[in-house]
Amino acid sequence: xxxxxxxxxxxxxxxxxxxxxEAPRSRFHLRAVIVSGAGFxxxxxxxxxxxxxxxxxxxxxxxSTAEKSWVTGSAILGAFVGALVLGRxxxxxxxxxxxxxxxxxxxxxxxxxxxxxxxxxxxVARFILGVGIGGDYPVSAVLMSExxxxxxxxxxxxxxxxxxxxxxxVGPLVAxxxxxxxxxxxxxxxxxLGLGAVPAATVLWLRARMPESPRFEAHVRGYxxxxxxxxxxxxxGVVSLDGAGFTGAADATVADPGMLAPSGAIRELxxxxxxxxxxxxxxxxxxxxxxxxxxxxxxxxxILKKVAPSSSLDQxxxxxxGLFVVCALxxxxxxxxxxxxxxxxxxxxxxxxxxxxxxxxxxxxPVLTTLIAPFxxxxxxSYLFIEFGPNTTTFVLPSELxxxxxxxxxxxxxxxxxxxxxxIGVFLxxxxxxxxxxxxxxxxxxxxxxxxxxxxxxxxxPARRSLxxxxxxxxxxxxxxxxxxxxxxxxxxxxxxxxx
Numbered sequence: 001x002x003x004x005x006x007x008x009x010x011x012x013x014x015x016x017x018x019x020x021x022e023a024p025r026s027r028f029h030l031r032a033v034i035v036s037g038a039g040f041x042x043x044x045x046x047x048x049x050x051x052x053x054x055x056x057x058x059x060x061x062x063x064s065t066a067e068k069s070w071v072t073g074s075a076i077l078g079a080f081v082g083a084l085v086l087g088r089x090x091x092x093x094x095x096x097x098x099x100x101x102x103x104x105x106x107x108x109x110x111x112x113x114x115x116x117x118x119x120x121x122x123x124v125a126r127f128i129l130g131v132g133i134g135g136d137y138p139v140s141a142v143l144m145s146e147x148x149x150x151x152x153x154x155x156x157x158x159x160x161x162x163x164x165x166x167x168x169x170v171g172p173l174v175a176x177x178x179x180x181x182x183x184x185x186x187x188x189x190x191x192x193l194g195l196g197a198v199p200a201a202t203v204l205w206l207r208a209r210m211p212e213s214p215r216f217e218a219h220v221r222g223y224x225x226x227x228x229x230x231x232x233x234x235x236x237g238v239v240s241l242d243g244a245g246f247t248g249a250a251d252a253t254v255a256d257p258g259m260l261a262p263s264g265a266i267r268e269l270x271x272x273x274x275x276x277x278x279x280x281x282x283x284x285x286x287x288x289x290x291x292x293x294x295x296x297x298x299x300x301x302x303i304l305k306k307v308a309p310s311s312s313l314d315q316x317x318x319x320x321x322g323l324f325v326v327c328a329l330x331x332x333x334x335x336x337x338x339x340x341x342x343x344x345x346x347x348x349x350x351x352x353x354x355x356x357x358x359x360x361x362x363x364x365x366p367v368l369t370t371l372i373a374p375f376x377x378x379x380x381x382s383y384l385f386i387e388f389g390p391n392t393t394t395f396v397l398p399s400e401l402x403x404x405x406x407x408x409x410x411x412x413x414x415x416x417x418x419x420x421x422x423x424i425g426v427f428l429x430x431x432x433x434x435x436x437x438x439x440x441x442x443x444x445x446x447x448x449x450x451x452x453x454x455x456x457x458x459x460x461x462p463a464r465r466s467l468x469x470x471x472x473x474x475x476x477x478x479x480x481x482x483x484x485x486x487x488x489x490x491x492x493x494x495x496x497x498x499x500x
Contacts, residue, residue, distance in 0.1 A: 016218035017468045019239050021150040028235035029156055032147045035206045036140040037163035042106060042199040043133045044167025047075060049196070050126065052175045053189040055313060057119070060185060065430055067119050073426035074123040078109075078130020079137070080419040086135030087412015091405060094221075095143050096212045098135055098408075103204035105132030107197045114194030129196070134419060137395070138411035145399035146215040146407075150466045154340040154396055161395045162332035165387070169329065172321040179314065210234065215467065219404045269406065269413070274474050278401050279413060281458035285348065286394040286418030288452035291425040292355065292445040293386055306438045308372040319376065327380040331387025344393050344400075345461045351389010352453035358382035359446035363439045390452060394418060400462045403471045 023029075054072045057063065063071065082102070090098040109129025116122035140160055148156040174195065178188040214231050231239055269275045304316045311319070339347050358381050362368050368375055394414070402410030432441040462470050 016214050017466060020147065020214060021466045021468075023149045023235070023239050025149070025152055026235070026238040028238045029148065029152070031234070032144055032210070033156055033159045035203070035210055036144045036160040038199055038206060039103060039106075039136050039140055039203045040160055041163040041167045041170075042103075042196060042203060043136055044164035045171050045199070046106065046110060046129055046133060046167075046193075046196040047079075048168055049171035049175070049192050050075060052171065052317065053192055056185045056189040057122070061119055063119055065434070066427075069427045069430060070123050071119055071126070073423050074126040075109075075130035075133060076419050076423045076426060078127040078132075079134030080130075080416045080423060082131035082134025083137050083412045083415035083419060084134070085412075086131075087138035087408045087410075087415065090135075090139050090142070090408035090412075091220075094212050095139050095146075095216055095408065096207070096210060098139050099143065099207045099210070100204060102132045102135035102139065103200050103207060105129070105135070106200040107204065108132075110196035110200060111194060113196075114190045116193075132200075134412075134416065137415040138398075138408040141395055141399035142408045142411055143210075143213055145396075146213040146404075146467065151464055152340060153400060153467075154344050154463055155336050157396045157399055158332075158336040158339055158392050161392050162336050164391075165324070165329045165332045168324045169321065172317050172324070176314065176317055176321070214239075215404055216407075269410065272475075274476065275402070275406070275410075277458050278398075278410065278474065281455050282394070282398045282401065282410070282414035283417035284455040285352075285390065285452040286398075286414050287421035288448040288455070289352070289390045289394055290418040290420075290422035291428075292359070292448045293391060293422070293425075303438060304372075307369055307375045311372075319372075323376065323380055323383055327383035328387050331384040331389075332392065334384075334388045335392040339392065339396070340463050343461050343463045344396055345456060345459050345463075347388070348390050348393035348397070348456045349453055351385045351391075351393070352449050352456060354385035354389065355382050356446045356449035356453065358385075359442045359449060363441075363443035363446060366439065369438050369442075390456075397459060397462065400467060400470060401459065401474065403475055404467065 050072055054063075054068050057071065058068045061067075082105075086098050086102060106129055109125055109127075109132055112125035113122060113129060116125055141157055144157045144160045145153055171192070175188065175192060178191060183191070211231050211234050269279055304311060304319050308315070308319075335347065342350075358378050362375065362378055368378060398411035398414040399407065429441055432444065460470075460473065465473075
């Protein structure tokens with residue numbers, strides 16, 4: 001690799017990055033995917049099962065449209081707070097401490113939700129749950145990104161995110177099973193919410209056994225022989241750091257405690273043009289995507305009711321399950337398989353383009369929103385390219401674009417702004433259906449997808465580049481003793497105030 005992968009950040013930090021970048025795919029990576037992915041399965045189950053729960057409690061509690069939206073959206077609002085706050089904490093205290101804490105918060109929030117006695121109680125409990133879910137976004141993504149090798153990083157982080165597909169499918173399956181068993185609506189929704197604590201408890205046990213992110217240790221804390229040994233044990237010898245020269249003392253060119261202060265981090269993200277561009281590109285595209293995606297997905301029973309007014313709740317659940325199994329699941333799998341070859345940025349552009357086109361067609365052709373079969377086919381195509389596109393890549397890109405000492409902070413900001421878009425979508429989509437109709441709402445979603453495509457153009461392409469190389473690219477260390485011989489892709493990113 002030569003100088004191309006050798007940022008001037010100290011021999012210990014470089015040795016860690018090099019060892020991880022060149023490590024072959026192994027059971028070590030699979031274990032890390034399973035541990036991170038189990039948390040994301042829980043996130044997805046908890047977030048999306050609420051659309052079913054809201055439909056059940058709305059009848060029993062006689063909820064207004066606004067009250068139902070609060071039930072549906074409170075966890076997303078909590079995720080906004082959790083991603084923003086806990087993402088920053090993970091850059092200050094370490095990834096592992098936050099990793100376990102978010103699982104504990106999710107267990108508490110899920111159990112509390114199951115015992116709700118009214119809609120306000122449920123909103124508060126779901127908000128607490130959402131804080132844990134939000135914190136899990138940056139930590140799961142960044143830990144997997146920092147464990148990964150260079151060639152398969154997108155695939156591995158994408159595999160973590162693809163566990164969302166299982167959460168999407170399991171929720172409707174459990175609901176159908178409970179309803180078909182004769183369980184009352186009250187029992188059904190309480191069990192649906194309480195069951196979210198089971199995978200979270202498993203996640204808590206698994207995460208306590210994982211070592212701290214080796215890249216974080218090397219670049220921020222200074223790597224110790226003890227943490228090197230923990231990584232080697234966890235990887236079963238696949239990643240060996242013998243002779244890397246670790247002394248346990250932080251490298252002075254890397255660990256800068258002043259840069260870890262919250263005010264310093266936010267100031268740098270706002271003042272550094274390259275970092276600000278990353279924030280706009282990642283957070284802006286995630287916000288626009290989540291507005292369209294969560295607004296449509298969490299309102300899917302209501303949307304299907306508009307298209308097929310005579311359909312029952314069980315039929316709507318079957319339609320929803322069919323969309324997830326036939327369209328969403330293959331989309332996740334295609335993204336995992338091909339994204340490193342296609343490019344992470346390029347895949348996001350493709351997905352946004354297809355989303356915009358399908359929503360535009362559905363909104364512009366009146367007959368398509370009156371017949372269930374053609375609506376499901378075209379809506380299903382949008383779902384395929386949502387997963388084989390921005391739903392996966394908006395999660396992956398921030399985990400590899402931001403510098404290591406700001407990585408969970410940057411990802412947390414992007415995720416939190418994304419969840420703000422989802423929260424807006426949850427409230428706006430039902431209102432838009434009442435005021436401008438389903439077609440008008442779909443046209444607005446098409447515009448959001450087109451705008452997301454435009455913001456994606458602000459980002460560089462990180463696929464198959466080392467994280468150290470991306471750090472140097474973003475922070476403008478070329479020609480400044482970095483030892484990084486290869487320039488950035490022309491016109492791709494403004495580096496250190498110039499276009500490289």
